[in-house]
Amino acid sequence: MTQAAESSLEAGREAIARYAWHEGFELLVRADTEGDELSPADLERLGEAGWWTGRLDACIAARERAFASYREDGNARRAAIVAMALAKDYFAKGSSSIGAGWISRAERLLAEEPECLEHGWLQRLRAVLAHEGAGDYEKALEHGRQALELGTKFGDRELQAVALQDQGRALVAIGNVDEGMALIDEATVGAVSGELRPYETGVIYCNTITTCKELADYRRAGDWTEAAKRWCDRQSIAGFPGMCRVYRASVMLVQGDWPGAEVEARRACDELREFNVSYAAEAFYELGEIRLRAGDLSAAEKAFKQAHELGRDPQPGLALLRLAEGKTQSACSCIDRALADESRDLYRARLLPAHVEIAVAAGDLEKAGGATEELEAIAEKYGSDALRATAGSARARLALGQGDTGGAVRASREALRRWQSIDAPYETAELRMLLASAYVADNDQDSAVLELEAARAAFERLGAVAGTRHA
Incomplete structure (x- = not known):
């Protein structure tokens, strides 16, 4: 290796050690170009730096070289870890068959190994696939428990944290919300306190926000999204910010900041196209929701179609x-x-x-x-205020359709209170419209006018052209 390459290599290692991903990536690429081939550990560093800076193709290329080097050196356990990382990379690209192939490689490499930490990481990956891929939450829970046992046995706090959270996510999905959220909260302590490596910290932030969003717990999702954004800014990273922007757009949409939500969604679309296909698809879907509420049906349809092209049901x-x-x-x-x-x-x-x-x-x-x-x-099973408000809105709409004006008024007023407590201005305005219709059917014109005027004012503030027209 030339002196210049060796200098770049040492500087690159030092940069990666302090999580200076952009600097580390450039230095390791320079070392790789100027001198002999990098060691498999250095190739892993190059792949990690490529991942954090949003260069997924460069990340994959480096990791595939690292895998081949570890295999050549007879290091089956480390090769299996790299194979699992490559599986996740290919799933992110939308190449699920290639991702599955890398999982099979990892399984085969570890099949003849005595029980070790790497088996725990394999169990963790199986938990993720069962949860996010197959929707088999019981299986995800079991894999998560096995991963936690191995993480505890071998003293790996990163594996313990993500496995604990995986169990929490599975319990929430099954309907054991309180128990599941308690485990998720416990796992987040390590992320907030800075005890964990950057990747596992990001995973915990991401999964916590996803769980809150699935429960329609928008306030909590918003809090965690802001915390994740601050963390991403401190780390100077590219991929996770785009993923966080998708969540921010969703939360801001509910909270009524539509211009801000659209900015975040569009930036996420740009950042994630070549990094994570499923999140890019979700960003386009959020953009469609924003334009639909604003009454721009043409732009909404275009965004929904782009989400569909990337694999998201519109x-x-x-x-x-x-x-x-x-x-x-x-x-x-x-x-x-x-x-x-x-x-x-x-x-x-x-x-x-x-x-x-x-x-x-x-x-x-x-x-x-x-x-x-x-x-x-x-809504009763999972218990969040937003789910109960949504169910109440549906009950009010049904009652009005059935001609049950008294039931429609009661259900609308209850749902309205819930939406107001959540601070969801668009949903609140829509409920006012529904309540106004119920009042009209009940011959209460004064109350109907009050609700219509309040709805119109809210729609105008939001920029909901279609809503303003109907109010």
Whole structure:
């Protein structure tokens, strides 16, 4: 190795050690270019720096070289760790078959090894695949428990933290919310206190926010999103900020900051296209939701189609867009198909409110009634205020469709109080519109006018053109 390459290599190692990812990446690339091939450990450092700076292709190339070097050196355990990292990289690119192939390689490499820490990381990866891929939460819970046992046995605090959180996520998904959130809170202590490596810290932030968002706990999701953003800024990293922007856009949309939400969503689209396909797809979907609420149906449809191209089901947004266009039968077909393909409770809870609204518009009150009851059962099971508010809104809409004006008024007022407590201005304004319709049906014109005026003012503040037009 030349003197220049050796100098770059040492400087690159030092930069990586202090998490100066951009500097470390450039220095290690220079060392690799100027001298002999890097060691497998240095190639791992180069891959990690590429990952943190959003250069996924460079990350994969370095890790594949590291894997080959470890295999050549007979280091099966370290090769298995790199294989697992490559599996996650290929899943992020949307190349699931290649990702599965790397998992098989890791399993084969560890099959003849005595029980070791690397088996724990393999169990952890299986927990993630069971949870996020198959939606098999019981299996995810079992893999998480095995990972935690091995992490504890071998004294690896990173594995202990993420495995503990994996168990918490699985318990929440099953419906044991209090127990699950307690484990998630325990796992976040290490992330907040700076005890963990950057990757595991980012994973814990990301998964905590995802769980809060799935529970529709927007306030808590917002708090954790801001904490994650501050952490990303301190780390000067590229990939995780884009992923955090997706969550920020979602939370800001609910809180009523639509211009800010759109900025975050568009930046996430740009940052994540070549880094994580599923998050990029989610960013486009959020952009579609923003434009739909603003009444820009053409832009909303374009964003929903881009989300679909990247693998994200564009429902319920596209179904509600069709309803706004007056294409009720098309809306019914969209939402029915989405529900037929989804069995997970919290994911169905995202679709069911649109199902009720569309079914009522189509005059299918029996279908709307079934969807309302299912949504109420999910809200009772998981217990978040936003889920209960959503279920109450559905009940009010159904009651109004059935001609039960008294029931519609009661359900609307209760849901309105919940949405106000959550600080969700658009949902609050929509409920005021629904309540106004119930008042009109009950011959209470004065109360109807009050609600309509309040709704109009809220829609104008938000920039909801369609809502303002109907108020």
